Amino acid sequence: MATTGSGSLTIALSVFLISATFLLKGAAEIMTVEDQNLGTDNVSVVEGEMATISCRVKNNDDSVIQLLNPNRQTIYFKDVRPLKDSRFQLVNFSDNELRVSLSNVSLSDEGRYVCQLYSDPPQEAYADITVLVPPGVPIIESREEVVSEGNETELTCTAMGGRPAASIRWMKEEQELTGEAMVEETYDRMFTVVSRVRISVTKEDDGVPVDCIVEHPAARGLQAQRHLEVFYKPEVKIVVTYPEGLTREGDNLDLTCIAEGKPHPHRINWLRVDEDVPPHAVVTGSDLYIENLNKSYNGTYRCVAANAVGEAYDDYVLYVYDASTTIPTPTTNPDNTQESRAGDSAPQKIDHAVIGGVVAVVMFAILCALIVLGRYFARHKGTYFTHEAKGADDAADADTAIINAEGGHSNTDEKKEYYI
Numbered sequence: 001m002a003t004t005g006s007g008s009l010t011i012a013l014s015v016f017l018i019s020a021t022f023l024l025k026g027a028a029e030i031m032t033v034e035d036q037n038l039g040t041d042n043v044s045v046v047e048g049e050m051a052t053i054s055c056r057v058k059n060n061d062d063s064v065i066q067l068l069n070p071n072r073q074t075i076y077f078k079d080v081r082p083l084k085d086s087r088f089q090l091v092n093f094s095d096n097e098l099r100v101s102l103s104n105v106s107l108s109d110e111g112r113y114v115c116q117l118y119s120d121p122p123q124e125a126y127a128d129i130t131v132l133v134p135p136g137v138p139i140i141e142s143r144e145e146v147v148s149e150g151n152e153t154e155l156t157c158t159a160m161g162g163r164p165a166a167s168i169r170w171m172k173e174e175q176e177l178t179g180e181a182m183v184e185e186t187y188d189r190m191f192t193v194v195s196r197v198r199i200s201v202t203k204e205d206d207g208v209p210v211d212c213i214v215e216h217p218a219a220r221g222l223q224a225q226r227h228l229e230v231f232y233k234p235e236v237k238i239v240v241t242y243p244e245g246l247t248r249e250g251d252n253l254d255l256t257c258i259a260e261g262k263p264h265p266h267r268i269n270w271l272r273v274d275e276d277v278p279p280h281a282v283v284t285g286s287d288l289y290i291e292n293l294n295k296s297y298n299g300t301y302r303c304v305a306a307n308a309v310g311e312a313y314d315d316y317v318l319y320v321y322d323a324s325t326t327i328p329t330p331t332t333n334p335d336n337t338q339e340s341r342a343g344d345s346a347p348q349k350i351d352h353a354v355i356g357g358v359v360a361v362v363m364f365a366i367l368c369a370l371i372v373l374g375r376y377f378a379r380h381k382g383t384y385f386t387h388e389a390k391g392a393d394d395a396a397d398a399d400t401a402i403i404n405a406e407g408g409h410s411n412t413d414e415k416k417e418y419y420i
């Protein structure tokens, strides 16, 4: 105990003396050129983890190495630690290296550490310790909950409390967006980064994820996501529910209006362009129903759907044919589904004729086959009974009867066939 105490005292004394010498000599005389034989490395360490500082000497001639903290207090003098902070531990001490670890690094440990070699002239090398602090999980916010198509929205991503300042990237699905970042240093020497990005949305962007990706040397995989929500005006389509073919005088007409939008259309209207809808037309929900078509109903029928974003419509051109019309005369009707439907009827007639012919031929063939078979069985039924009777008379049991029967084998075959 006493020996160690006096040893420490001696070291402390020499530290004092040598430090004093350094001070007297002045900074100007200290050699710090890279290619001299004292060397060290800068250190980056995540807060709370361990840093290792290594003072290396190439060709040491028994000179003393010591390590100082940024306040120029001696951490290690050779393999002895005058500093009380037990987070500093000796990892390796030899003529060529003084390696010291510092555990549970905090931000206050940041700074320029000094390796000193008591050579002639004395040398110094500097190890800058940089403490990294990972930022918190980013928070993504949207200026508005829902955006209307064609409008622009702004997303904000905030990464708080990192050191150094994080950088933020934006991705909309696979596409990289350019954000605008603002960096703010807080009282505790941390950095808060806020990045803004503007996005002009289309209908297709509804539900698309936007990612805010935080890049920082002390953190990996930090990101936040938000799905865009886009309102868009309705898309309208008229479907003819009835009739399937031509619209003839006296027929009924049933049109259905299919309107989709976000939010769901709150209003679906039917109207007739430039004219009044026939007075007896019935509108039920999105359906338009007109009984007993009349040529005077010719015209353009329009379904208009509206929601908060806007309105849209689809047109149906009604063309009422004579009740007797089977094949339509060429028309200027832009909706040519009626023509194409009427055109279908000609090949259908041919199909019926072909099918009829084939059925007739098949029926005839079956009939012929039945007649031939009938005649065959009528003849052989007689033979069978004759053979069986003959065998049974001569034999003692049934088996012998069959064997005895002339062509007994063929008889059994005939028997089978007869019963099928």
Ligand SMILES: *[C@@H]1O[C@H](CO)[C@@H](O)[C@H](O)[C@H]1NC(C)=O
Pocket: 040, 041, 042, 128
């Ligand atoms: C250590 O970092 C400082 C800046 O902090 C730099 O000037 C110096 O060149 C670095 N030294 C080495 C060896 O990288």
Ligand SMILES: *[C@@H]1O[C@H](CO)[C@@H](O)[C@H](O)[C@H]1NC(C)=O
Pocket: 091, 092, 093, 094, 097
């Ligand atoms: C110290 O470092 C030297 C050379 O790098 C190595 O040979 C030796 O084993 C180390 N000693 C310890 C205790 O790590």
Ligand SMILES: *[C@@H]1O[C@H](CO)[C@@H](O)[C@H](O)[C@H]1NC(C)=O
Pocket: 048, 104, 106
């Ligand atoms: C690390 O240091 C902090 C203060 O900087 C302290 O609160 C904490 O208890 C230390 N942790 C360990 C494991 O020493």
Ligand SMILES: *[C@@H]1O[C@H](CO)[C@@H](O)[C@H](O)[C@H]1NC(C)=O
Pocket: 148, 150, 151, 152, 308, 309
């Ligand atoms: C966004 O869309 C709404 C319609 O939903 C419109 O009233 C508003 O003016 C638009 N805002 C901008 C900035 O274009």
Ligand SMILES: *[C@@H]1O[C@H](CO)[C@@H](O)[C@H](O)[C@H]1NC(C)=O
Pocket: 249, 294, 295, 296
């Ligand atoms: C069609 O309507 C006109 C007047 O709107 C009417 O005079 C005519 O009788 C109607 N024709 C049929 C077949 O209902």
Ligand SMILES: *[C@@H]1O[C@H](CO)[C@@H](O)[C@H](O)[C@H]1NC(C)=O
Pocket: 295, 296, 297, 298, 319, 320, 321, 322
């Ligand atoms: C309606 O269309 C039919 C097409 O067959 C034409 O015969 C009729 O004159 C048209 N009626 C009106 C009022 O346009």
